[in-house]
Structure formats: C-alpha cells, structure tokens
Amino acid sequence: MEIVTTIRREVLTLPAAHLGPDNPLPPLRPLDEMHRIEDRDKAGLPRDMARQIGHAPLHSLLPVPVRDGYDRDRAPRPVDALVIENDRLRATVLPALGGRIASLVHRPTGRELLYRNPVFQPANFALNGAWFSGGIEWNIGATGHTTLSCSPVHAARVPAPDGGEMLRLWEWERLRDLPFQVDLWLPDGSDFLHVGVRIRNPHEKPVPTYWWSNIAVPEECRVLAPADQAYHFGYEQRLRRVPVPEYDGADRTYPPRSTYAADYFYDVPDGRRRWIAALDADGHGLVQTSTDVLRGRKLFVWGRGPGGRRWQQWLTEPGTGGYCEIQAGLARTQLEHVLLDAESEVSWLEAYGPFAARPEGEWHGVLDEAENRLEEVLPRARVDAAYAAWQPHADTGPGERLATGSGWGALEVLRAGLKLPGTPFDETTLGEEQEPWLHLLRAGSLPEPSAGLPPGGTLVARHWRDMLETAPATPLTEYHLGVAQWHAGDRAQAVRSWERGLRNPSSAWPALRCLAVSDQEDHNPGRAADRYLEAFDDLCREAGESDGAWTAVTAALGREAVDALLAVGRTADARSVWERLDPATRARGRFRLAEVALLLAEGRKEEARAVFDAGFEVADLREGDEVVGRLWAALTTEPLPERYDFRMRPTP
Template identity: 45%
Template sequence: MKLTIADAGPVSPLPILRPPAVATPDFGHPPSLLPYARRDSYGRDPAEREVPSVTLENEHLRAVFLPGLGGRLWSLVDLATGRELLHRNPVIQPANLALRDAWFAGGVEWNLGTTGHWALTCDPLHAAWVEAPYPVLRLYEYERMRGLVVQIDAALPPGSPALVVSVTIRNPRTETVPVYWWSNIAVPQTPRTRVLAPADRAEHFGYAQRLTTVPYPGEPDAGYPGTWRSAADYFFHVTSDIPWIAAVDDDGHGLLHTSTSRLKGRKLFGWGVSAGGSNWQTWLSGPGAPYLEIQAGLARTQLEHLPLPGDTAWTWTETYSPLTLRQPHAPYEQARAAVDVIARTLPWKQADPGPWTDRPVTEVIHRGSGWGALERRAGGLPESAATPFPDDTLGPEQTPWLSLLAEGRLPGEAVCEAVCVVGPRWLNLLRTAADWHGRYHLGLNLWAAGDRAGALDAWREALAVRRHPLVLRALAEAGRIDGDDAAAAVLLLEAHALAPGMRPLTVETLTTLIAAGRPADALDLVDRLPAEDRAHGRVRLLEARAALATGDRARTGRILDAGLIVPDLREGEDALDDLWFAHHGRDAALPPAYDFRMD
C-alpha cells in the first residue's frame, strides 16, 4: 500500500550502552540497551512510497498490518459503518520516543523488552500464513536483548465481530528472563472521547515521574482525556476476570479491547491540551489528528517486569472489536457495567486461537532479520516449524558472527565493523578472540552482562592494539555515564578525528565538550564540519548552546531567529524552551514552535 512516510534511515554504528531512564528501577531493568544501536537518521521530509502490508478481512472487519514496521496493526475498519477504529495516522513520521529513538504514532504497536517503545518498532518482522481452516497471519521475530522469540497470530474467523490476536513469548534459554509486554492502541481523540475500564482506582504517572494512587475517574473526570491540561498515564487497578478497556466518542462509537487474564494490565495515556501536548501531536501526526492511547500489559504498570522461566512459553488472547454505547456519557458505573456485559458476549470459543500457536507456517510472505537464523546456528534456538529462521535470511550483518562461529575470530579490517551481538554463547566465544575487534565486542558483551570492570579492561586491551573510533567511543561513553565528561571529551575528540563523517559521533562529541566546560572547542568542531552535518537540527541546537556558553549571544540569536527544527527532539526534552529562555530571559514569550513542554 502507499503511505506518506519519512524513513527512519540507517542504524547508527554506536551501540547504546545506557539503560533506559525509568523512575523506579526494579527486577528486569537492563544495564544497557545492548545489542541495539540508535535509529536516528530520519528527517521531517515525508514522501509517498510503497509500504508492505497484509490484509485480513471477514464480513465484519478489515485489518491491515505493516510487517516492515514492527508488524504494526495499522488499520481496523468496521465494514458495517465504514468507521476506522484506530488512529490511522495520515503520515508515518519518526520521532525520538522509542528505546532506540525512532518511533511513529498510530495503529497498534506491540512492545516486548523493557520499559518504553520496543526496539523493533521500526524494524521488519517475519510474516507468514499459518496452516489453519481460515487465514491466520503470523508475525514473528527474535528479540535480541532478552533472547526471546515473539509470535503474534492474528485472524478474523468467519462470523467473528472481533479481530483475534494470539501472542506467544518463548524463552529458549535455561535461565529465567525478565519479560515486559504492552499492546499500545492508538485511537482518535475528540474533546468528548471517553475511556472506560473495569476499575475505580488507578496509578497516576506524569512527567514528574511519580506513581500516585488516585480514584478513577475522579474529579475532575479523568475519563475524558481531551480535557486534560497535561500529559499523563493512568494504570488501572483492574477488577474484572475478563480484563478490558474501551474508548468511545461523543456518539458512543469506538473500540473495545479485551483479553484473557494473563494480560491483566490496562493503561490510558493522553497528551493533554497544553501547547506542548498539542505540538507533540502535530509533530507526530500533523494538524487536526489528535489521538490517545489505551494499552494492555502483563503487569499493572510499565515500571515492572515479570519472570519468564527458562524453556517456557506464555500465550494470551486479545480481541479488538467495534463498540457502540447507547448512553456513552451515563454515570461511570452505569457505562462501565454496559461495556462489561458486551465484553462477556464476545465469541471466545469460536475465535479461540489456542490451536494455532504450534501450527507450522505454510507460506512466508515477508522477511524479517537474520538474527534468529544466526542464533539457531549458534545453538541458541531450536528448530521450529511454527517460527522458522532459515539460513537464507542470513545477511551481511550476520557474516562476521558466522566467521566467529567457524574460525574463532571476527574480521577486523572492514570499514564498518560488526553489528553488536550479545548473549552467553557469544560471550564465551569472544573470550578467546585476542584481536582488537574481538576485544571490543567482548567489552560490549561484558557490559551487557553487567560486568563494567571487565568491559573496561577489554576495551583498554583493544585500544592497546588499535586506536579505533568505536573503542575510543565505548570508553568515552563509560566515562560519561560515570560523570567524567572531561576524560570522555578527550577520547571523543580523538575518535571524531578518526571518523569525522560519523554524525552520531559528532553529536556525542559536541554534547560532551559542552558538558565538560569546553564550549569554544565545540564551536571550533562545528566550524570544521561539512555543510550537511552542520545543518542538522541537533548539531545546530548544540552550536547555539555552545555559542551561548561562550558569550556569543548573536550567534545563538541567529540560529533561534532562523527557526530551529530538531528532528530527534526527545519526548520530555526541554532543550528548545531552555535555550530560548536562557537567551531571551524567563519573561520572554516562548514561540509556539519551540514549546514542547510536557509538565
């Protein structure tokens, strides 16, 4: 199908050593996001292009999936009325909201991994048809950080008024693995859209990063997100044996999501109607397309992980169906009871996907990555007809690791070095790899396993063999995390001199120079950049900050006055308003284009 899309672009060569930021780290909070690197090469220049899609349809519903973009359920249309039940975004515009940076709004996103939008949200998944009496679409992939296989089976059985989705998470390892899952459902928002759930309490979580138990819907009525002043999450204390959540518009039409009991968590997220929240919605979807999110997860909140034992699979069922309430604005208890009755009438037995889970695929229609095949070759994944990872999916990213399996070493002379791979098997193989490339990846594996001291030793050993920019950057990033910006700046300047065309490295170097109190050196580096890199919004933001720190207010003013657009502005980041007020004073009016404040 054709969609207006801004491509997320190539993946950064710099793997993410930092853990995701969460308010209360708990069991399962990873020491880093390794083996993943950032997806941060997008702009704000969407164009119409062909995007792979797969359609399921029966007499009641039409569902469209995007296997090349995280398997996103992009559209769900009620054929009786022609209503779109989801927020079908008019544009796919990446923005910096996911664990790896690039994320886009709309549809139903599947989230596996850890707190945040998952690592594969902009990556391709494998897609195949399943051996079944009616069309069953299987989306699956190997999730590399946790070492899990995720399988999403979707079907519209004949006569079913609901899209049925069966999710299976398999842990092929012998050890227990922390698991996080949330199905993130975007739906259209009007000023009178109402969200209902089988709960009278919720955990409120705002950008102050605190969980507070509150009554729901409370006073003022939080069930109408289109009236909120600020963005917030509400994690519901679900009391029903059939967990559900629903959103309906002013006329009572909307979407009902239900599930079996394993998927017990429910959440409501809204952007609020402040200037910042409105700007974020426009940033993601364009003008006039506001949305909210209703979500379903394994735990009560998104700060939690659950232990999945070794050699174990968890499966649950979700349904997505049209909902019509005759009295959408009735008293909360009355409206909630009406939805509960409808939730219990869905055809669970007719649409029970349990028999699908282990059925083989019959036709592969879209290829995901080769990482599952590599892990199978390494002995980490058993053969499976349900989720096959054949050798023909192996590609250039896996080639260095096949060399390690066959020869005990990684190739070391390539311009672009091996993409990071982590896990116990690879850690053991890398311990005997004595070259600089092997030592570098040994350090990444030790870091991912939480052995910081061992990682630093491995990187120092690699550096003694070769002054490579990726090794220098790894040591610098470790220093930045520990608060030693001065030492990190020295290492990053050397790394940047060796790889001046690596824009992510340029951004890290500039950021660290400013943090280390060396803004003049940051400006000197900016002045030596090629025009394309210097024009990038993030680089211009750092240039403006460095100029302000040196007292060159005119230079900062020219950047602000020309209009500063930062494509990878982070959700909750106050860089634009902070820069504006630092330059103009706290009493100056903040231009709407610079107002992305969320609190």
C-alpha cells in the same frame, strides 16, 4: 462451511519521512527511561507489584542500535502492507514496521475503529529512538515502545482454527532474547479480529518479560474499563493510586479533560473480565478484550497543555485530529516486568472490534451496561473457547511467506540448536549484519570489516561474550569484547579490553570513544574530552573524503565530542570539531541545536538567537527532553515560542 476470509498484499503510498541509517556507535550509557519511581512510592503498593517494579529493569539498549538517522522531510513513499479481511472487518498490517496494525475498518459502516495516522513520521519515543504513532502496536522487551517499532518482522499464511487462514507475524526480540508470535485471524462473519500471542523462553534460565498491546484511538472519546481505581503516572515520575473516573476535580476518563500527559493504569479487580473501550459522544467506538493472562489495562493521554498539543502535531500533519492510547499488558503497570520461567511460554488471546454502548452517565451504571453489551456481542466464554481452539495451531508451520524480518533469530537458532515450531528462523534470513558473528560461531574468530568500514554492532549475551574471550585478540575483538563486558557490568575489564585494543593503532577511534564514555560515567569529564577529541581526529584521518557509512559515524561521534568539549569549557576545540562536520550534517536540527550551545559558550548570543529565529526542527528530540527550553531560557526571558514548546509537565 465457506470461508471468506482473505489475506492479500497491498502497497500504500504515504507522505513518509526517511528512516536513515542507525547510529553506528554502541549505546553504552544507561537508558534514558522515564518509567521509574522512587522507593517511597513503592511502600503502599501491592506486594507483587512492588516486587515486579524492582525486578530486572533494563539498563542498556545493547545489542540494539539507536535509530536516530530519520528526518522530517516527508514525501510520497511506498509502504508494503498485508490486508486480512472478511465481510465484516478489514485489518491493514505493516510488516516492515513492527507488524503494526495501521487500520481496522468495520466494513458494513465504513467506520475506522483506530486512530489512523495519514503520514509516517518517526520520532524519538521508542526505547531505541524511531517510533511512529497510530494503529495497534505490539510492545515487547522492556518498559516503553518496542525497539521493533520501525523494524521488519517475518510474516506468513497459516491455517486458522476455523479452517480458513491466519496471518502470522513473528520475530526475535533482542533485548531479552525471546522469540514471539502474533497470529491474526477473522472467524467467518465475525465482527472481531482475533489475535493469538505467544512469547517463548527457550533458555535454561528465567527471563524478565514485558508486553503491552498499544491501541491508538481518536481522543474525543470516553474510555471505559472495569475499575474504580487506577495508578496514575506522569512526567514527575510519581506513581500514585487515584479514584476512577474523577480525579483532581475532573473526570479523567475523557482524555481532553487532562492538562498534561499521563498514564492511568486501571486496577481491574481479580476475577473481573479484562476489557477496555473507547466510545465517541454517540456511543460508537472500539472495544478490546482478552483472556485473563493479559491482566493490565491503561489509558494514556497527551493532555491539553501546549507540550502535549505540540507533540501531537509533531507526529502527524496539520488538520489531523488528536489521539489517545488504550492499552493491555501482562502486568498492572508498565513499570513492571514479569518472570518467564526457563523453557516455558506465555500466551493469550485478544479480540478487537466495533462497539456501541452508552458513554455518558454515572460510572457504575455505564460500566454495567457496557459489560452486559459486551457479553451479548462477544461472550467471555467465546473468547476462552477461541483461545483453546487457537492453541493447537500455534505450532503449525507457516505456509506462503509474505514478509521477511531480521536474521538475528536464525543466528540464535543455529548457535543453540533451538527447535521453535510455528516460528522458523531460517538460515536464508541471515544477512550482512550476522556474517561476522556467524564466522565467530563457526571459525572462532571475528573477521575484519570489509573495505575498511566501521565496526558493526556487538552481540553482548553471555554466550557471545564467552566466544569473544577465547577468540584471537585482534583490536576489533578487543573492542567488541569490551562492549560486551561493559554491558555485563564489568567496567574495569571493559576498560582493559579497550586499552589493549589501542596497542595496534590502525583504527583507534572506536576504543577511544568507548573509553571517553567510561570517563564520563566515572565523573572525569576532562579526560573524556581529551579522548573524544583524539577519537574524532583519528576518525577524520581514517574516513578521509569518503562518505556513506562514514557520514553517519562522523556525525554521531562529532555530536558527542562537541557536547563533551563544551562541558569542560573547551570552546575552541568544540568549534574545531564542528567545522569538520559535513555541511549537510550541520544543517540538521539536532546540530543546529548544538550550534546554539556552541555560540552561547562563545558569548555570541545574538547569533545564537538568530538560529532560533531562522527556525529548526530537532527530528530526534526525546520524549520529555527539555533541552530546547533550557537553551532558550539562556538567551532570553521571552516566553518559549509554541513551535519549540515540547514540555510535558508543569514548568518548575
């Protein structure tokens, strides 16, 4: 049989914002995570769902850094892409951006099946910050958009089950320390992209696991999924069971008919085929189906409210249509984590392709027709057979390498002597970030940062913490040990480690900043402010007139220090910190917002209002954050201008 599937490299040129540096300060504070509910909402849930909602939620981003250095200054920039296509479909994959499928085109009709964002614009939606909209995203780790959204993954050619080629993507997910792979292939003549996914737990203990495939589609559609009920979750953080399709007087399977942003987790009955589709008014669109392990299906809508519209504009450029998301996950809702047993794995197969069916009409009639149509174009048995055919190929070693991810998997493989057939994490991928930890692994000590640079990130897993505890107790080691102990929940020991590190005052600011965060968590804002000011003074002395790596850390520490000082009414000290920040830093939107708070605290309302009138954009404004509205309300009773309205729920 002639195989016509091809994989090739391509370079896209997109209006793209600059990602910038990661935040160099360790993320010690609890996660600002919206997907949490009160115990009262668990009472009526199925027992397994209630248990999984309460199972091992993520409390910290460590060891992953916050990505908040991006801007909104878009300019034409090259983006590496990998294209896999046959005579029916063309999928464009972005290996440097989490392996996102940016486009899926049905070649005979030229129809784009996804919402394809014409720009690359990061925004603060991922667990660790930077995320962008559009395409198909692979979400692993914990509730929310993956920390790999804007990070590279490994990619290579691999033999496909039909004798052709697959595109394999793989990485090491650092929040849960789990390797995973995504295999993409197009059977000859197929209208469906096949996606084999595997998550492995190579450890000697069970690990909480999370996965949702997130598919962006144009929002002018009707979403079909085989369910009569759904679990509704909104920004009020309430989970409630609602009927499908009509809820609260409107058919919510049409995304434009919702006012505010919301999740609808469809309750697909056991034994029913797993699928979800988005169809336009003419009945054309995309369908996603899978083997039964991927049990959950979801619709996310932005809603027609001003906040939802503003976020849609924020994520792309004027004139671009809106989108919604249809998703598929391991659990029924995104509030849940499932347990992956020690030294085990979970895998499944997904299929994506064009779909035509009648979208309008009575719900059950529409579903029955759509499901029958799906069985005609892609029988359920064929999906199961494709999964069985793929499984023997999941361990096949990759051929030509097409992209390189991080070196964190290589470090863990070296440490534990892991054997992970199919997803090699080669020593050649080890880089600068891994160097000090490789030295700790091999020599038992941490080297000092070269050329007086700030300390890098901290590895916090138990095995690395044990190594730090037995390493020579330098100030740098005590700093990293404290971060690891803090992550483990041993805050008292963390404080002692940071205090021991201060005995050598060569570089005090990293430990002082950690102690300041500890003071805030202990509800001691006065002492936190003292330590923040001391830390910032020490950092300024150490950084001197240098820039580069120091610019990012000065901005990050200065931002936290200003907030801490304003919280206790020390406006003069806050102004002192503000004035020592680099002018380019002060001009950034996040710092313009801080300036408004500072001017308000100084009683300079007219000048604070002038900042709003001049205009600013907070590039890293967090999803659901209402700080802009609160500061505006402190200035005036006028309505919040549209450009600043990011509210995702009704005004209280």
